[in-house]
Amino acid sequence: MSAVGRLFHPRSIAVVGASSDPGKLIGRPIAYLEKHGFAGAIYPVNPRYDRVGSRVCYPDVASLPEVPDVGLVLLGADRAVSAVEQLARAGAVGAVVLASGFGESGEEGRRRQCALKEAAGAMRLLGPNTIGLANVTDKIMLSASGAMELDGFVSGSVALVSQSGGILGSLLSRGAARGIGFSKLVATGNEADLDISDFVDHLVDDDATSVIALYIEGVRNSDRFRASAAKAAQRGKRLVAYKVGRSETGARSAVSHTGALAGSDRVYDALFRQLGIIRAQTFSDLLDIPAALATGRLLAGNRLAVVTTTGGAATLIADNAGLADFSLPAPDETTAQGLMALDIPDAALDRNPVDVTLAGLRPELFRTVLSLLSDSPTYDAIVTIVGSSALGQPDLVARPVIEALARTTKPIVAYVSPEAPHIVNALNRAGVPAFASPEGCVTALSALRAASERPARMPAIEPRSGAASAAGKHLGDGPLNEAESKALFARFGIRPVTELVTATPDEAQAAAHRLGDGPVVLKILSRHIAHKTEVGGVVVGVVPDEVGARCRDMAARLGGESGGDIEGFLVQERVSGGVEVILGVHRDPQLGPAILLGMGGVAAELLEDTALRPLPLMPGDAEAMIAELKMAPLLHGYRGRPRADVAALRAAIEAFAEMVWSLGERLREAEINPLFVLPEGQGVKAADGLVVLATAT
Numbered sequence: 210m211s212a213v214g215r216l217f218h219p220r221s222i223a224v225v226g227a228s229s230d231p232g233k234l235i236g237r238p239i240a241y242l243e244k245h246g247f248a249g250a251i252y253p254v255n256p257r258y259d260r261v262g263s264r265v266c267y268p269d270v271a272s273l274p275e276v277p278d279v280g281l282v283l284l285g286a287d288r289a290v291s292a293v294e295q296l297a298r299a300g301a302v303g304a305v306v307l308a309s310g311f312g313e314s315g316e317e318g319r320r321r322q323c324a325l326k327e328a329a330g331a332m333r334l335l336g337p338n339t340i341g342l343a344n345v346t347d348k349i350m351l352s353a354s355g356a357m358e359l360d361g362f363v364s365g366s367v368a369l370v371s372q373s374g375g376i377l378g379s380l381l382s383r384g385a386a387r388g389i390g391f392s393k394l395v396a397t398g399n400e401a402d403l404d405i406s407d408f409v410d411h412l413v414d415d416d417a418t419s420v421i422a423l424y425i426e427g428v429r430n431s432d433r434f435r436a437s438a439a440k441a442a443q444r445g446k447r448l449v450a451y452k453v454g455r456s457e458t459g460a461r462s463a464v465s466h467t468g469a470l471a472g473s474d475r476v477y478d479a480l481f482r483q484l485g486i487i488r489a490q491t492f493s494d495l496l497d498i499p500a501a502l503a504t505g506r507l508l509a510g511n512r513l514a515v516v517t518t519t520g521g522a523a524t525l526i527a528d529n530a531g532l533a534d535f536s537l538p539a540p541d542e543t544t545a546q547g548l549m550a551l552d553i554p555d556a557a558l559d560r561n562p563v564d565v566t567l568a569g570l571r572p573e574l575f576r577t578v579l580s581l582l583s584d585s586p587t588y589d590a591i592v593t594i595v596g597s598s599a600l601g602q603p604d605l606v607a608r609p610v611i612e613a614l615a616r617t618t619k620p621i622v623a624y625v626s627p628e629a630p631h632i633v634n635a636l637n638r639a640g641v642p643a644f645a646s647p648e649g650c651v652t653a654l655s656a657l658r659a660a661s662e663r664p665a666r667m668p669a670i671e672p673r674s675g676a677a678s679a680a681g682k683h684l685g686d687g688p689l690n691e692a693e694s695k696a697l698f699a700r701f702g703i704r705p706v707t708e709l710v711t712a713t714p715d716e717a718q719a720a721a722h723r724l725g726d727g728p729v730v731l732k733i734l735s736r737h738i739a740h741k742t743e744v745g746g747v748v749v750g751v752v753p754d755e756v757g758a759r760c761r762d763m764a765a766r767l768g769g770e771s772g773g774d775i776e777g778f779l780v781q782e783r784v785s786g787g788v789e790v791i792l793g794v795h796r797d798p799q800l801g802p803a804i805l806l807g808m809g810g811v812a813a814e815l816l817e818d819t820a821l822r823p824l825p826l827m828p829g830d831a832e833a834m835i836a837e838l839k840m841a842p843l844l845h846g847y848r849g850r851p852r853a854d855v856a857a858l859r860a861a862i863e864a865f866a867e868m869v870w871s872l873g874e875r876l877r878e879a880e881i882n883p884l885f886v887l888p889e890g891q892g893v894k895a896a897d898g899l900v901v902l903a904t905a906t
Contacts, residue, residue, distance in 0.1 A: 212333040213403065213411040216303045217344045217393060219278040220249045223270060224268045225292045227253035229261045233444040235283040236355050237339070239264070241350045241357040242473040252277060270295040279303050280342070281351060286321060289337065304329065306336035307353055310397045313338055326401045339398030340374025343381065346417040352396075352436040353377040363389020363638060363879040366417060366500040370408045371424035372397050380422075380496060381549030386630060389500045392711055403428055409437040413444045420499040423450040423486075431480070431800045431823070438484040447502045447660055451489040452477050476797040479821035483830060486662040487656050494652055501642040501653035507661035508654060510589035511535045515562035518606070519596035522626040523562035525647040526592055533655050537561045544585040551577060556592035562594075572609050579613035583621075585863035588621040590654060595636075595643075597627040607632060611639045620657055624650040630874035664798065686904045690736040690776055695897035698881060701868040703861050705895045706885075708781040714760035721753035727842070728752050730781040730896075733763055737774040739899055750783065754839065787885035788843050788853045792862065794869045794879045795821060802876075804866050806834045824870050831862040844886060851888040858886045861893045862889035877901040 210218065222547035228236035239261060242251055253261035256268040267273050270292070272279070282289050286308045296304050300683050311322040314714055325337060335342065341352030345364050350357045356378035362385055371377045374396040392415065395408050405423065412418045417515060421441065428434045441448050442589065454474060481488045487502075489495045513535050517523035526538055539561050540548060548558035551574055557564040558578075559579050565578055591613075599606045616622050622644040625633050636643035644650040695705035709720035721729045733746035741747045745766055750760050760778050767775055789809030800823050807819030820834040835841055844853040863886060869876055878901035885894045 211411065212302050213407055215278050216335060216342060216351070217349065217411075218347065219351070221249075221252065221275060221277045221279075221712045222249065222253045222662040223254050223273060223277035223280045223284065223296065225254040225270065225280055225296070226288075227255050227258075227261050227266065228283075229258055229266075236284065237355075238281055238351070239355045241352065244349045245348045245357070245362075250275070251424040261387075270299050270301075271888075273299070276300045279305065279351065282306045282308070283353070284308060286318075286337070290321065290325050290328050293325055293334070294323070294334075295651070297328060297330045299814070301332055303333040305339065305351060306334060306340065306343050306398075306401075307339060308336075309798060310337045311337045311559040314399065315374050322399060322401050329392075329402065334402035334848045335395070337401060338374075339396045342393070342395035343377070343391075344393055346393065347456070352377075354396075355696075356381045359385050359418060361385075362394070363388055363390035364417075366392055366503045367422060368392045368412045368415065368420070369394040369396070369422045370397065370405050370412070372400070372405060372426045373424055373521075374398065376460040376744065380424075383496055386634065387496065387500075387643075388634035389496060390638075398839070400429055404433070406430060406437040407431040409434075410449070413441045413446050420449065420502045422489075422495055422499045423448060424451055424495065425452045425477075426454060427797075427799055428477075435480075435484060440483050447499075448484070448486040448547070449489055449495065449498045449502065449578070449656070450486050451483055451492060452481075455679060463572075473795075473800075475821055476795065476800050476803050476823060478749060479803060480800060480823045482833070483822055483827055489660055490652075493646075493649055497642075497644060497649040497653045498656040501620070501657055502620065502660060504620065504642060506618065506657065508590050508620055508657035509661060511658065512538055512587060513592055513654070514540075514585070514588040514590070515563075515592045515594065516578060516582065516597055517562045517564055517594040517596070518566055519594060520564060521627060522594045522596060522624065523564065524649070525561060526594065526624055526650065529647045529651040530592075530654075533651050537655065538587055540582075541585060543586045544581050545633040547581045548578060572605055575606065576609040576612060578896065579609055579621075580616065582615035583613055583619055585778045590622070590657070592654075593621065593623045594731055595623055595625045595629070599632065600627055600629055603629070603632045603635065607635055607639075607641075610636065610641055614639075614641055621656070622650055622653060626832050640660070661904070675744055683901055684905075688736040689900040690734050690850040690904065691732065691779060691898055692734060693736075694879075694900040695817055695895050697900055698865070698868070698895050698898055703884075703895050704883070704892060705898075706730075706781050708779050708786055710777060710779060712777045714757040714764070714778070716782050717760045717778040717782040717854060718753065718757035719828060719852060721756040722753070724753075724780065724782055726753065728783050729756065730762075730779075730783050731756055731759055731895075732779040732781065733767065733775050734777040734779050735774040738778065741897075756780065759865065777780065781896070784885045784887075786851070787887045787894070788840070789859065789883035790840075790886060791819075791880065791882040792866075792884050793874070793882070796877075797823075802869050803836070804862060804869065806862060808840050822864055822866075826863060826866045831866075834862065835859065840892045853886040853891050854892055855886070856886075857892040872902075875905065876905050877903050884886075 230236045252273050253266040258266040289308045290308050293304050293705050311318045317860045338356045343350045366765040377394050377396040390875050432906050545559045555566050566793040592790045593610050595606050623636050632644045694711045711717040711720050728750040731748045731751045791804045791807045791809040803821045803823045808816050818839045820837040822830045880899045881895045883896050
């Protein structure tokens with residue numbers, strides 16, 4: 210068994226720093242292990258006591274009668290390092306360190322955390338600054354969280370990996386109140402050793418787990434996180450992530466909590482999309498979505514049948530469903546006839562929502578309504594609304610819903626309109642996802658639909674050849690000029706516009722005539738001016754006979770023909786009839802490089818119509834990025850425009866990504882703006898470019 214597996218399934222536990230007072234935090238873990246029925250050996254370690262409760266207490270780890278599988282360290286930061294060293298020397302598989310005062314607390318704490326990791330040696334560490342873990346499946350609660358005071362945890366198939374200990378306790382208690390069962394929960398804390406990816410990797414192979422919920426402040430190792438997420442997809446295990454740090458204040462709080470860098474929220478959002486991870490937008494979603502996914506049912510379409518006993522609640526569901534692109538079609542003729550034949554007084558059975566009312570309703574009639582809707586080919590899922598009338602007789606609605614679930618493979622969810630936690634709890638325990646808000650209900654349905662649309666992902670794209678890394682060896686350091694930048698792009702298959710590099714205004718005019726008789730684009734050539742339009746360094750539509758004069762005008766404004774930063778002039782063909790896009794690289798301090806695609810030209814930064822994908826790209830990423838843009842219809846023949854060469858744009862995105870991936874840390878910045886996407890069959894052309902390189906090593 211792996212070290213992570215042994216943390217969840219220890220045969221023996223040394224509780225270092227244990228107290229005989231169960232009212233203290235350091236007295237809780239033994240009490241919780243005993244309360245929930247841990248069957249292995251528990252060894253209190255504290256030189257101040259001879260006994261802790263009914264158990265012999267040992268003065269140090271070396272005095273224990275056997276080598277413990279796991280050590281739970283309850284000592285403060287100053288003494289925790291020594292305790293970890295003792296456990297490692299004894300041969301323990303892993304240690305859980307609860308103390309704070311390490312990497313999250315400043316420079317001294319970071320040094321202490323390094324010492325802790327060094328003291329552990331080959332032994333694995335959970336924490337520090339963690340509240341521990343809980344194996345609900347096997348009733349092993351290796352934690353000091355007050356949530357362990359609860360009785361009768363519901364065992365289920367949702368696992369939680371949280372970088373916050375408080376969130377572990379919060380979700381465990383909330384889940385218990387709602388009847389949502391967990392398999393495993395772990396708070397990773399500062400992640401001095403074991404991190405969120407280690408636990409995802411383990412839980413993917415856990416037979417008791419089908420859905421893994423993640424509370425993320427910052428991913429420390431993006432490559433390992435990607436690998437664990439890919440493994441989850443291959444095993445058919447769904448990941449749901451709630452990422453904090455979306456605001457500047459939230460990001461600062463996340464950093465101060467566990468010392469994790471928050472990174473750009475937009476890049477995290479792109480990473481989740483890329484890996485098929487469903488993002489929880491609200492904290493309540495982190496329970497609602499996994500609870501729905503844990504049923505194992507997928508939503509094949511967007512057609513909902515809503516069965517209600519109250520019109521107002523049905524309108525809430527219908528409104529939220531419409532906002533989420535669900536439809537509520539009326540019953541088909543066969544289903545409508547079957548419903549009307551029931552002859553339920555005052556019921557509206559030939560429309561959707563199907564209002565059955567509770568006037569004279571008997572459970573067998575409600576059961577028949579649900580059966581008819583389940584069998585109908587018109588509907589992909591059923592939403593049952595539990596109204597206030599069910600408060601006195603909850604079984605009137607709950608039992609038929611539970612029975613209906615057993616006879617269909619379609620998702621059935623319930624919106625409990627009154628404040629009725631006991632009904633929500635009962636339905637969830639019976640396998641019917643139940644929600645106390647219409648928003649939560651529709652969010653869960655949206656997640657089921659998204660899960661059905663996201664197959665397991667394929668391996669990442671790798672560079673096609675070794676020519677890429679060699680391509681940068683001849684280049685200098687620092688910024689390249691525009692011509693050099695586009696030459697680099699061309700090495701990776703991205704065609705530039707036709708252009709000529711010239712040193713003087715006279716050469717530029719002669720070059721313009723060589724390009725033909727039509728107007729040209731004239732630019733200054735400089736590696737030190739990134740935004741040439743802002744300084745008057747770009748003129749569009751210059752006739753060849755005027756090129757020399759326009760060059761002299763630009764040079765005069767910028768310090769003379771041979772002065773300042775001007776290296777010469779670029780004379781380019783004028784491209785028309787294409788759609789302008791921007792293609793660039795964004796470097797995130799936590800997740801590394803990401804490819805950016807968006808509306809091109811001078812409005813790129815203003816309109817903020819962009820899509821991101823972290824590297825390496827995966828199959829389908831380039832196409833998905835294009836589809837995410839608001840401007841995408843322009844590429845597909847919007848209002849009579851010619852269809853653009855989308856296939857060539859996809860190839861350019863992948864070629865640009867290959868360049869970025871291949872040059873690695875050597876490439877600091879890169880951008881093509883604009884990249885002209887020409888009419889279908891004509892390809893793309895890079896009209897401007899910027900590259901900044903670091904010093905070659």
